[in-house]
Amino acid sequence: MNRAGARKIVRLGREQRVADILGAAREVFCEKGYEAAGVAEIAARLGIVEGTIYKYFDTKRDLLLKVLEHWYEEMFGDYERDLAGVAGARPRLRLLVWRHLRTTRDYPLLCRLMFREVRGEQDYRGSDLHAKNRRYTQYLVQVIEEGVAAGEFRGDIPPVLLRDLVYGGIEHHTWNYICGRGGLDIDRIADQITAVVCEGITLQPMAGQIGREAQRLSRIVDRMERNLSRQARPTK
Amino acid sequence: MNRAGARKIVRLGREQRVADILGAAREVFCEKGYEAAGVAEIAARLGIVEGTIYKYFDTKRDLLLKVLEHWYEEMFGDYERDLAGVAGARPRLRLLVWRHLRTTRDYPLLCRLMFREVRGEQDYRGSDLHAKNRRYTQYLVQVIEEGVAAGEFRGDIPPVLLRDLVYGGIEHHTWNYICGRGGLDIDRIADQITAVVCEGITLQPMAGQIGREAQRLSRIVDRMERNLSRQARPTK
DNA sequence: TTGCGTTAGTGAGTATAACTCACTAAATTA
DNA sequence: TAATTTAGTGAGTTATACTCACTAACGCAA
Known part of the structure; x- marks a missing residue:
């Protein structure tokens, strides 16, 4: 009573x-x-x-997993639609990087829960939430594979390694923001990550040299051809 | 009694x-x-x-942090010596990637504790262990900066972003191994990560074209020179 | 050897929070 | 209106990190 x-x-x-x-x-x-x-x-x-x-x-932990599953449902939806509007392996890759950064920027607290409390615990592996996460990161693997098939990307790097570099790298790089310290310029970071993954950081003096050599040869050939045609003219 | x-x-x-x-x-x-x-x-x-x-x-957690600090002490030592024996930004970068992978392979359980229980908790930031970790990852930042100064690496990517891509990527990629599933081919992965970071994944058809154009020009020049010398001989 | 101060070590006790379960009462149906 | 179902209750159990008043082993001086 x-x-x-x-x-x-x-x-x-x-x-x-x-x-x-x-x-x-x-x-x-x-x-x-x-x-x-x-x-x-x-x-x-x-x-x-x-x-x-x-x-x-069942448990407090079950409750946490259900909360995050609910969030994933909210987020998904428009992934296919967004990707469908972008052509070319590099722009599509940048879109995925940018979207992940945007999610991190908009939901830092939920990201924190996902990274700190869930991923890495025994019960995550094989859970519904894990399946949803796999589906999410699989988009990137697919974009890489399409890029390889189209001859835009090299095929000797396993796509899952690239997936881990991108998502692991973003997680590390945004950790301070996620913990409430500092801001997050998602456009700049998306550009930089895409640049590293696509072009790497090595400066290639060889490429410049080859280009210059080709120009030098072109000039020589031009001059020679002029000379030849001048020599040849009188015989006509 | x-x-x-x-x-x-x-x-x-x-x-x-x-x-x-x-x-x-x-x-x-x-x-x-x-x-x-x-x-x-x-x-x-x-x-x-x-x-x-x-x-x-003081607490169970204090004990955990001390255990991991002790481990860091063991590991350090020969970092400077190893680096001193390798020249060139790319080989030095690969060494750091490889050494981190080797540590992961040799101490998966301690890595697991570090990643899952310590990093990301409030009390980690500012702790002695945090300071040690910073010193550890700082080697990579330094190698990148040296590479930029030597003209080997581009300077428009923040070194800390590269640091996060490498260490975050390795953490994600080795997670299955750390959890006791599967093996870890550290040489292959070190090569692949170094390749992505240095050269990227984009195939550059331009470079091939420039090379081919140079070859074509070379052949033409050679032919022209032979013609010229043939024409020139009779005049002697 | 004996007495004494220091401190390593003890173990019973406390506090907290997840989780359980027998029970109560609000809604629904016959 | 009585019977049935089930949403909701709240006191109780359990587990474990952490505390504290006390005990006894060791070193040292007389």
């Missing part, structure tokens, strides 16, 4: 309650991080008790 | 006890991971009780 002044018990449908819990959990996880977030606090924000949450989610 | 059959209390000096605890903690952390490792178990392996460990270390 409720004491005097105790709140009234509100019964919601399963679907609505699950949605509410996911929303409150997302808030609390983002504000305090996974460890510091208490299941009791998530419950308190909805005016319910801890036990109710365990009616719908 | 010890009960009948209870073990005898052994008193060690502070230094020896600290070393023993660090050793046992490293074992247990590696075997079970940070969360699953119990301070009581670490104590049990040394025949002491939990309280004794808290005499020498």
